[in-house]
Amino acid sequence: METLDSVDPASLEIKTRSIEQILLPLVKQISTLVSHRERQLCSDRSLLAVARVGQAVNLAVERFVTVGETIADDNPEIKQTMYEACKEARVAGGTIEKLCECAVDDSLADRSSVVRAARCLLGSVTRVLLLADIVVVKQLLLAKDKVARSLGRLESVSNFTEFVKAFSQFGAEMVELAHLTGDRQNDLKDERRRAQMAAARQVLERSTMMLLTSSKACLRHPECLSTKENRDTVFCQMRRAMDLIHYVVKDGVLDCSESQSYASSQSPQQDWDSSTVCSALKQFERLVETTRITLLVPECRDSLTSALDTVVERTQDFTDSAYTSHEHRENILLLCDRAKLELNTLLRIVNSMQTFDKDACSPNSEMEQAVLSVLRGTRDLRQQLATTTMEQAGDLSQITKGGQELVSTIRNLALNSELDRLQENCDRFHEYIEHILEVCKLLRHIALSESLQVSAKFTEINLRIYGPQVVTAAYTLARYPSSKIAKENLEVFADMWQWLMSDVTTVAKDVLELIQSRPEKQVYMSLPRPGKHGTTSKPLKPVRLDSEEQAKIAKAGLEMKLITSEMDAETEKWQESGSALEENNDIVKRAKNMSSMAFSMYQFTRGEGALKTTQDLFTQAEYFAEEANRLYKVVRQFSYQVPGGSQKKELLENLDRIPTYVQQLQFTVKNPTVGKAATFSKVDNVIQETKNLMNVISKVVTTCFECATKYNLDFRGLSAHGSGSGYRGGENAGDGDGTGVGADGIKSGSAPGSDPSV
Template identity: 60%
Template sequence: MAAAGLPDVDALFSQIKTRSVEKTLLPLVKQISSLVAARGEAAAGGAAVQRVGAAVCCAVERFVAVGETIADDNPDVRHSMVLACKEARAAGRAIERVCAGTDGAGAGMVSAARALLASVTRVLLLADMVVVRQLLLAKDKVARSLDRLESVSNFAEFVRAFTEFGGGMVELARLTAERRADLRDERRRAQVAAARNVLERSTLMLLTSSKTCLRHPGSASARENRDTVFCQMRRAMDLIHYVVRDGLPGHEEQSHEAAQWEAGTALGALRGLSTQVRAARARGGADSARRRALAATLRALVERTHDFTDSAYTSHEHRQRILSLAERIAYELERLVAVAVSLEEQTGNSSGAALESACNGATSAASELERALVVAARDQAKDLAPLAEEARKLASDLAHIGNRQRKIASSCGERESERLHSIASQLHEQLDHIIEVCKLLRHIAMSETLQVSAKFAEINLRIYGPQVVTAARTLAAHPSSAAARENLDVFVDMWAWLLADAARLAKELLDLTDERPDKQQYSSLPRPGKHGTTTKPLKAVRLDSDEQAKIAKSGLEMKMMSSEMDAETEKWQGADENNDIVKRAKNMSSMAFAMYQFTKGEGRLNTTQDLFTQAEYFAEEANRLYKIVRQFSYQVPAGTIKKELLEHLDKVPTYVQQLQFTVKEPTVGRAATFSKVDNVIQETKHLMNVISKVVTTCFDCANKYKLDFTGLSAAGAGRGSARDEEAAGGACGDAKPGGSSSDTAM
């Protein structure tokens, strides 16, 4: 589309932060792409193109009407929205004229298409801004309620203020849940989820700590409990504010509180360094700007490894290994920079071998340091579950001290206070260790969701952990206080939640690294061995920017198909959580999206081998979906719609077979590998297209005849005759990627 004169689609979508806006824009992008591709026919007044042009114009009119309604209801965006709607309407009419052949040559199509996409995107972004402002207004309302709660002086006033606060929190929870589900960016979704967790879990503590403070106004420990809860809730709302305003025009600022959520990881710096080294190798050197970038990334890496080497809980062996490898990386990068400078100063290629050697040395050292960091973090993560259990027991002992102190004679109070001090010291020691482990886990987290979860665990343990002891001190000073007793119980419950979060995080990361830190696991790929593996590994190749640009169009088309399938399946998923057809379709859509990201040089698929493996699993999933839908088709009464379903379904085995043959085809040389990549993307796109039709028709059948999806599975007992079952298994059995044709049921 860029070649045709349209705006760069990736740049267009980079402005979009939400899925709802993306899904609204995708069909229009697809229609306009088709029109631009057929602009020669448009200039000749082709009947089909005329109809499409008229349809686009009508769709734009309806769209603009909605935009103008939003403008009427929202004075803040009225002027900008009216202008954008006016431009969109004019562009829609221009497209209709071009398609009717009444507006000159086909070049007018490009101009009108560019104007339409730009104006429609502007309308959508302005509409999204309205949603953001509604959320921020709800957040501001809760913030004002918090201010009022903090200033109350008697219990009756507190009850009224807390009731108002509760109503505001319900509305804020609803709006943040909707926004979280709509956000495209994984990190932003995780941050909103973390902030919502803080607000939800802190609300009960806000109630009990405020009651205790009102009951014992002279207690410094009670006031500390309450002030800490207020502070954490305000920080959570600051994070929500930062996330929802991210990307809005004029709001690029980043507060200090939000900045701590954006802190980089050691693995992130290592992989950034490796990317820069690969770029230097591909370009035959590094200019002064890239050398400065290398130096900055190295500084960031060294700084982040300090969390490992400065930790009192890192073993001497791990510490020395990490320090040694960090020094080695610095040396290898010095060597790389020296070679790059030498290449700049001479015109010949005599330093080509030296550059290759320096790049190999740097990437090798980076890989070894990554393994060393993961091993060090894993070593400590194994201790987290018993540490959390011990800390939970210590908190429980604090609660028991409060119970005993109320019953024992005053002469024993001094002994109990000493015991409280002893338990508090042990608890602080355990807390320090747990926080250190969470910090290291964040550095090795391979997904942004896990990074945010680890940061959330670390911050909240650091802030709320000591407050358990503070609540116990309040009860020790007022052993007969029911409010102080309730407050301690609530803080102990929060402590137990946070410890469980940390232990669950450690288990998840241990499972992901799975004792093999040098092998990255892709969440969109089944584990090797479970669904079949390739018997002969392919040579991994990375595509350069020119090669990625060549396959970007096919990748974009596949992304559109996956988005359309997502939209279709989402309409049905809520009706039946056990719908295996939806699960398989969404899994295939996720795999297709990962392959689309590969065409842009992004995502989890880093090499051509990763892409080919993903395509194998995509074909396997299509096999399973075929069998499930074939099983479902036995329920569908004979008729036109069943015939349509079977016509689409019968094409699946052919497309699966073509994709599998393409993946297995041997290649020699970079050109052949690139050709194979292009063919795999094309075959995957064809298969995705027919699967989309199968799913849509399948659900049309279910809706028309009120059919049940439960009990369907790829391996389950089939409904219908044995002959039908044999046909289903024979036509599309479970494939074994990488095997010979005799190993495959195709």
């Protein structure tokens, strides 16, 4: 008899967690219902319970299809199909309710009817959900297309006025795309697709500032080819990122127009989904394992030989590298030869078995030993590849440091227009890039998780594309050493180099740690890393958050990042308005400190930055609350100068909300926690409370600026009266007490008044 157990949600081509999470409870409920129908119901109470379940299922289906039909009305392209799926679901729900109400006999026909109705309901509900998902994908792709059109307008503008207008629209559309792609990233089930979406979003986020400065430089110096190269590279890379978004959302289907973004003969699939030695070894080992069952029929033998050839071919990235030592190169070649020899031995033994006994159906001890010898050979090869990579990655710290020093040298030479020395140092810089690219390539090959493979691959791609642009920007500055825009452009590309070096270091650390520990799954962000979690003094074991927890924290972090950007924009207004507002302006200093701290907390939600553990996050939040208190005192003094009126009323209303939010954040930080669930809850609450406080601070700073401009108010003498900030933010540091937090995270020492147990 047909049973519901054969219905596997994974077989329905569901790509997102949200659809799966809606379907699984339905599967469970119907499974329970069918199990009741498959056993004798011995009481009126049992029959009544089943009837109620049938009614509940039908009512839930009715509500569900009503939403589906509403979606259909708003989207003509799926309207007919959606209505048909909703109709099927409605009929199946009604059938289940009737069967549950009227069927008393435990007959085979009744059971079959319930199962058929249940299968029909599950299938139709799945169709409705997948059609609704098409609408979500359509919205995301429309947002992507809007950004693409804005990029086209930005590329074609010929003056600053048009550029400012186009860039403003582009920024708003980028925010919308960031929200939609972030939601989609968290919803995707496939690890590789999630990592690819994260890589595309990171490129768009980081490239925006380079797009701004390179476009300004190109408009200011239109006759300079290097400015055009900078700008065109950024445009190309951002379009590639949007092509990747399309590729991920459509699950491997390329945008028909995206071929224009690729000048090379290599297809984007090869760039994005390139295979590794690790995956080739796994495939070969799986085939070797199956020989115990198949006894190597001719097709299997061909597959084995081909799989080993693929492994050997991919090891060439190791043996061809100029940075692989002679000893390691020789070891890899010897181990590849050994693998071929062991495989040939296995093939010979199986041929011998089948020659003497054509009916042989199970491996003998000799064949089993041959299988184990092949697997030992691949294990040793894998270990040798890891050792080779670790040797090269061990030099990363020195290489990245040298590269950073070269960037500083290149900047100074460009400012002084020393072209000969600039050329010499730029050649050395290209050598550093090539060396780091080789390390990235090897890291990708040995990475044990798909997300790390993707991270290593896109770190390599971004470095290959953006690394040389530091040199290009330097030549622009060398040609126009007095150009403020050319200098700003070089600074932004130098910042990108620092980001890339941080990415390389992080990927190397994560790949090597995973190889050494070999856990079953990749852990989430910063939370599982060694350190103190919660308020206990005993270090906890690593914890892993599930997908819903990740999505919730990441979304809140993004919202806080947007508020931080608004705060930065406000403080920049103060600086641009003249020295009268900027000089001795404690409001600006403390607002920038808070913005920097909030940004480091946002980085934590992405698994980046200097905040490595939950304890780091909580300590940073404590500093943040204290800095908000000091800002409150300064703004309170400032408010006494503001004349009465609507603006002063608005300022005081928002200002009076700060102490409440500060207290809520401090209470949350000091709230004791033990265990994974409590730690997640506390992290989520801290992020949310920080976001709320940041939001009201942003409004207060905005109103202060408006009042200061309107009434020409004086800021001299305003301060928090000697209260140490406990924070270090570079030029904008407060009058601290010797301990502090850097712009990117925690340093040694504890916050004044902090509870060390937190």
